[in-house]
Amino acid sequence: MSAAARAHPLLALRNIGKAALADFRILGITTVEQLATQDADTLYVALCRKTGTRHDPCVHDVFAAAIHQARTGEALNWWQFTPARRDRQQRGDFPAV
Template sequence: MQLPLTPIQRSRLRKHKIRLHDIAETAADELAVILGTTPHKARTLIALAEFQSIPSIGIRFAEDLVFLGYFRLEDLRHEDGAALTHAYEKKKGYWIDPCVEDQFRLVVHVARTRDRSMNWWDFTATRKQYRAKHGYPADRPTRAWHEVRSHQ
């Protein structure tokens, strides 16, 4: 698990015997005090830890979920992987690697079922079937993620 922590913050976690994997279960106000940070930053760290607790989800995708305004896995329970993909692409202004949609589908699955036995690539066939039937929205951005300098 990767979290954007300073060396001092890591030291404070050790002093309080809090492992990185425990952060997802720590109260935001308590974490803010321990780390000497804002409640918003603590809430973000908790979200990043919770999202990375899902197999095959790393820091970059966890940050993408926070970018979309999600801070708890439970908040994704009633979402849809295809709709999340569209919202993400619209907000970014470019279309993304299809495997990112598979990750959206995985986190929605875990939020709904609590089943953590699958990885994002287990949703590739489902995505391909869905896209073959429904295609992409007409207002999907035309530029690809690999054409955007800030993404590289």
């Protein structure tokens, strides 16, 4: 286990660095187990509302990748979740903030 992962378990996830960890702190997410029960849409909207800022939709992709890894153990790059999110945006099925 890396020193970062020992410092905070969420940092053991592939796509989680200082910025995403800060976002999770804002959202009250502190463990991988807790993250596994979350929904990327819900987290993205909550982050935007709590910070009063419309965050880049790639933040949603990072959330989706982290949730996927927390649930399955499969570590995929965040950009692998981008096409599905973009499709949803084009259909108007992505959460409005």
